[in-house]
Amino acid sequence: MDASHTASTTLNRRQFLFTAATAAGGFAIGFGALPRWAEAATVAAQPWDETATSPHEIDAWIAIDPDDSILIRYQRAEMGQGSMTAVPMMLNEELQADWSKIRIEYASANRNIRENKVYGDMFSNGSRSIKGSQKLVQQVGASARERLIAAAAQRWAVPASECGAANSVVTHKPSGRTLRYGEIASDAAKIKLDKEPAIKTPDQFTFIGKPMPRIDVPLKVDGSAKFGIDAQVPGMVFAAIIQCPVPGGKLKSVDESPLSGAPGIVGVVKMPDAVAVAATGSFWRAKQALAKLQPEWDVGPAGNTDTAQFLREYRAALDEGKAATARNQGNVDQALPGAAKTLEAVYETPYLSHSPMEPMNATVDLKPDRLDIWVGTQDALDETEKAAKAAGLEPEQVYLHNCFVGGGFGRRNVADEVVQAIAIAKAVQKPVKLIWTREEDTRHDKFRPMAVTRFKAGLGADGMPAAWSIRTVAGSVPLAAGLKLPPNGVDFVAIAALASNPYNIANTRVECVVKDTHLPVWWWRAPGANQNVYAIESFLDEIAAASGQDPYQLRRKLLAGKPDYLKVLDTVAEKSDWGKPLPKGRGRGIAICEDTGSLCAQVAEVTVGSKGEVKVDRVIAAIDSRYVVNPLTVAEQVEGAIIFGLTAALYGKIDVKNGVPVQGNFDTYRMVRLAQAPKIDVYVMPGGGKDWGGAGEPGTPPIAGAVANAIFAATGKRIRSLPIMDHDLSSGSA
Amino acid sequence: MINITVNGTQHQLDLELDTPLLWALRDVVGLTGTKYGCGIAQCGACTVHINGVAMRSCSVAIGNLEGASITTIEGLATGGRHPVQEAWIAEDVPQCGYCQSGQIMATVAFLKAHPNPTDADIDANITNICRCGTYERLRRAIHRAAESMKT
Numbered sequence: 001m002d003a004s005h006t007a008s009t010t011l012n013r014r015q016f017l018f019t020a021a022t023a024a025g026g027f028a029i030g031f032g033a034l035p036r037w038a039e040a041a042t043v044a045a046q047p048w049d050e051t052a053t054s055p056h057e058i059d060a061w062i063a064i065d066p067d068d069s070i071l072i073r074y075q076r077a078e079m080g081q082g083s084m085t086a087v088p089m090m091l092n093e094e095l096q097a098d099w100s101k102i103r104i105e106y107a108s109a110n111r112n113i114r115e116n117k118v119y120g121d122m123f124s125n126g127s128r129s130i131k132g133s134q135k136l137v138q139q140v141g142a143s144a145r146e147r148l149i150a151a152a153a154q155r156w157a158v159p160a161s162e163c164g165a166a167n168s169v170v171t172h173k174p175s176g177r178t179l180r181y182g183e184i185a186s187d188a189a190k191i192k193l194d195k196e197p198a199i200k201t202p203d204q205f206t207f208i209g210k211p212m213p214r215i216d217v218p219l220k221v222d223g224s225a226k227f228g229i230d231a232q233v234p235g236m237v238f239a240a241i242i243q244c245p246v247p248g249g250k251l252k253s254v255d256e257s258p259l260s261g262a263p264g265i266v267g268v269v270k271m272p273d274a275v276a277v278a279a280t281g282s283f284w285r286a287k288q289a290l291a292k293l294q295p296e297w298d299v300g301p302a303g304n305t306d307t308a309q310f311l312r313e314y315r316a317a318l319d320e321g322k323a324a325t326a327r328n329q330g331n332v333d334q335a336l337p338g339a340a341k342t343l344e345a346v347y348e349t350p351y352l353s354h355s356p357m358e359p360m361n362a363t364v365d366l367k368p369d370r371l372d373i374w375v376g377t378q379d380a381l382d383e384t385e386k387a388a389k390a391a392g393l394e395p396e397q398v399y400l401h402n403c404f405v406g407g408g409f410g411r412r413n414v415a416d417e418v419v420q421a422i423a424i425a426k427a428v429q430k431p432v433k434l435i436w437t438r439e440e441d442t443r444h445d446k447f448r449p450m451a452v453t454r455f456k457a458g459l460g461a462d463g464m465p466a467a468w469s470i471r472t473v474a475g476s477v478p479l480a481a482g483l484k485l486p487p488n489g490v491d492f493v494a495i496a497a498l499a500s501n502p503y504n505i506a507n508t509r510v511e512c513v514v515k516d517t518h519l520p521v522w523w524w525r526a527p528g529a530n531q532n533v534y535a536i537e538s539f540l541d542e543i544a545a546a547s548g549q550d551p552y553q554l555r556r557k558l559l560a561g562k563p564d565y566l567k568v569l570d571t572v573a574e575k576s577d578w579g580k581p582l583p584k585g586r587g588r589g590i591a592i593c594e595d596t597g598s599l600c601a602q603v604a605e606v607t608v609g610s611k612g613e614v615k616v617d618r619v620i621a622a623i624d625s626r627y628v629v630n631p632l633t634v635a636e637q638v639e640g641a642i643i644f645g646l647t648a649a650l651y652g653k654i655d656v657k658n659g660v661p662v663q664g665n666f667d668t669y670r671m672v673r674l675a676q677a678p679k680i681d682v683y684v685m686p687g688g689g690k691d692w693g694g695a696g697e698p699g700t701p702p703i704a705g706a707v708a709n710a711i712f713a714a715t716g717k718r719i720r721s722l723p724i725m726d727h728d729l730s731s732g733s734a
Numbered sequence: 735m736i737n738i739t740v741n742g743t744q745h746q747l748d749l750e751l752d753t754p755l756l757w758a759l760r761d762v763v764g765l766t767g768t769k770y771g772c773g774i775a776q777c778g779a780c781t782v783h784i785n786g787v788a789m790r791s792c793s794v795a796i797g798n799l800e801g802a803s804i805t806t807i808e809g810l811a812t813g814g815r816h817p818v819q820e821a822w823i824a825e826d827v828p829q830c831g832y833c834q835s836g837q838i839m840a841t842v843a844f845l846k847a848h849p850n851p852t853d854a855d856i857d858a859n860i861t862n863i864c865r866c867g868t869y870e871r872l873r874r875a876i877h878r879a880a881e882s883m884k885t
Contacts, residue, residue, distance in 0.1 A: 079829075079830050080828070080829030080830030080831065080866045081829070082829070213823070213826050214826060214828075216828070216831065217822070217823055217826055217827070217828055217831075218823060219831075220828035220831030220834050221815070221819040221822040221823060221827075221828065221834060221838060222767070222807060222808070222810075222811075222815070222819060223765070223766070223767015223768070223806065223807035223808050223835045224767065224808075225831055226766070227766075227769075227832060229766075229769070229770065230760075230766035232764065232766070238761065281749060281761065281762070282749055282753055282757045282758070282761040282762065283757055283760075283761055283770075284749075284750070284752075284753045284754060284757040284761075285749070285750065285753070288750070288752070355865060356830070356832075356865055357769070357771050357777065357779060357830065357832040357833045357863065357864070357865045357866075358769070358771075358830070358832045359770070359771070404830070404831060405830060406769075406830050406831070406832030407830045407832060407865050407866060408830075409865075435770070437773060438771065438772045438773055438774075632826060636826065636829060636868075636871070639867060639868070639870045639871070640829055640866045640867035640868060641867070642867065643864075643866075643867025643869060644865070644866075644867050646867075647867075665772050665773075665774055665776060666771075666772050666774075666776035666777050666863060667774060667776050671777075671863045671865065672867070672869075673861050673862070673863060673869075674856060674857055674860050674861070674862075674869050674872065674873060675857035675858070675861070677867070677869035677870065677873070679870070680870050
């Protein structure tokens with residue numbers, strides 16, 4: 001173990017292990033018990049306030065009632081990542097209020113628009129809810145605290161510098177006099193500071209870094225938490241929708257006569273690429289009525305395509321496509337032919353659906369001068385603007401009530417369901433709740449792109465890679481999202497974790513070829529990295545095998561001089577008993593990545609049965625997110641991200657036949673369930689530094705590579721395409 | 735017209751007889767804690783107790799339920815929390831939370847039949863999908879609930 005590793009492990013105060021391994025059933029080692037629930041902050045089952053204002057506001061973020069109860073507004077989304085707890089924790093680091101008296105609600109996107117973006121951005125994506133809020137909400141909290149202190153000082157006629165704030169009380173230190181926040185809040189609201197106070201630096205944190213139970217948990221165990229799909233609006237009707245089975249196709253016609261005279265049918269609504277039926281009574285009635293229609297579609301040439309064809313085209317594009325160079329260091333063309341040994345492999349990853357448990361849905365109430373929307377969205381501000389456009393209203397006239405989000409993973413900021421619901425409401429002139437069936441949700445996802453990636457490596461006489469060339473062919477998420485690629489044509493998602501790979505190989509070239517099909521693509525948990533880390537970490541394992549090196553030790557050598565990488569890598573190796581022999585049929589695999597500014601290393605321990613059945617027994621993960629607000633939610637995010645990535649690794653694929661995405665429901669789009677879920681130990685080890693890292697995504701990319709490498713260790717079989725279930729791993733197979 | 739009892743209250747359902755209980759609960763009775771996830775009894779988000787048995791309500795037509803007694807997540811415990819709900823809180827299980835009503839309803843029924851569950855019992859019987867991947871904590875919560883229900 002090197003010196004830097006030893007040094008970092010002395011930072012005990014900031015290191016946490018979350019483990020299932022304790023027989024006592026405790027989930028945390030290294031710090032005391034969690035606060036009891038009575039001491040925790042709260043959120044209402046309906047997490048928004050219709051008025052979005054409060055009579056006792058200090059500012060748009062904070063209201064303090066005379067009885068000391070405090071309202072903090074949270075400007076991003078809560079989709080299970082815990083930021084609705086952690087962002088207010090950051091604010092309260094500065095505010096110094098009694099956490100148990102704090103109530104949290106969503107900030108209003110409408111108010112944000114009306115008040116000059118007082119809440120800033122409102123998106124939750126890219127693992128940025130924390131790092132993208134940190135400076136802003138610390139400043140908000142610090143400013144409010146200083147105004148409370150100034151108000152108290154005014155009342156006592158003493159200098160503010162003689163006063164301090166803690167636990168919702170301002171104290172005049174020389175005299176010991178105190179005033180509660182609730183007593184001075186209305187004065188503080190009138191105070192304008194001459195200059196904004198400096199925010200705390202991480203070494204001054206006393207509240208940030210404490211494990212806190214998530215505020216939304218109690219509402220999610222009694223069924224009271226309101227998701228978008230739970231909206232109930234007086235007079236509302238229910239709508240079901242069928243979209244052109246071939247994405248991008250158009251509606252030609254639909255014969256409505258099968259529904260003529262049917263009871264409870266409010267309308268058949270034709271859209272350019274979809275048909276919806278609205279009905280009174282129940283969603284089931286709308287869905288059953290829709291099933292009686294047989295729309296005719298114009299699917300175009302895409303209707304003749306399938307997965308095998310896409311794969312042929314992508315493989316061909318490795319040589320024929322227009323490659324953009326993302327990284328070119330040394331001279332690969334010279335070094336490769338001169339190598340003692342060369343290696344080449346192609347890795348393939350399929351389209352994937354996001355498949356959040358809550359299918360796409362939106363409820364809208366459209367009036368001539370006002371639109372109300374109930375939806376779970378990852379970006380309330382952006383979707384407000386998109387909805388305004390669709391409704392022909394000004395953004396100020398749109399009131400989007402963000403709900404608890406039943407899974408996002410990158411899917412829930414398109415607003416396609418919102419725009420459809422508005423179209424239906426316009427047609428039927430009633431409030432409407434539109435729900436996509438699971439099949440619509442899967443097949444009309446904006447998919448994780450498919451990719452085909454080729455690696456070529458040249459090894460020196462010492463077995464170490466002297467050169468490698470990486471070229472990937474992938475669909476473009478940035479182009480799908482309306483962004484422009486830079487002049488050099490490099491798609492920064494397609495090359496994620498490839499171009500930025502940390503391995504010290506003198507001659508490195510990374511190129512991408514942008515190639516799309518008719519399937520729309522989008523951000524999917526750890527975009528780019530979720531498939532590229534599988535590919536590069538597997539290929540690195542191939543280099544280790546080809547040169548007779550231990551995969552962990554090879555990585556250590558290639559990461560020399562990068563103590564932060566080595567710290568997480570060494571941790572998972574040590575905690576997984578790396579190197580200790582395992583029985584036949586079992587193996588360990590290791591992988592590491594940088595994603596959203598954080599480092600995550602994982603070791604997977606796998607058993608492969610004689611019939612080829614794969615069971616991932618255990619995963620050890622270490623994450624360095626640089627800073628940690630709530631170590632409990634960081635650990636939870638890594639646990640969940642591993643399962644999310646494991647589902648993709650073992651089972652995930654969307655095939656295409658006749659242009660139509662094949663898998664539609666969980667019988668064919670398989671998910672990891674409890675029986676397949678490994679034991680997971682997460683080591684949360686923030687290393688500090690200039691920038692903050694994310695926590696929601698970095699746990700996803702390493703798992704597929706770790707598992708594939710473990711399968712190789714167990715069986716000698718290399719997994720060069722996902723999902724793993726498509727490979728014959730039985731003992732007799734080649 | 736179908737008569738059912740939901741969490742102790744009688745309801746008359748004036749819906750097509752093939753309407754799944756799920757939609758009757760959500761759209762007519764107005765209890766939205768029971769969730770739609772797949773509609774084909776795959777994911778378990780819609781799990782409720784019908785006459786004490788855990789069932790996936792998306793696949794049970796109300797036409798078969800005349801006189802049935804239904805318990806949903808909202809009626810699991812009145813004036814407090816069920817030990818399974820307490821265990822879920824203690825282990826901080828839910829993330830997005832959408833599947834958790836179903837997970838809890840499935841677990842409550844499971845623990846009646848398996849008061850001392852092994853991990854293998856859990857694997858075989860709790861098959862609900864959680865897309866957020868809360869299984870680690872979910873398993874611990876099931877064991878915790880089993881322990882607390884013994885004392």
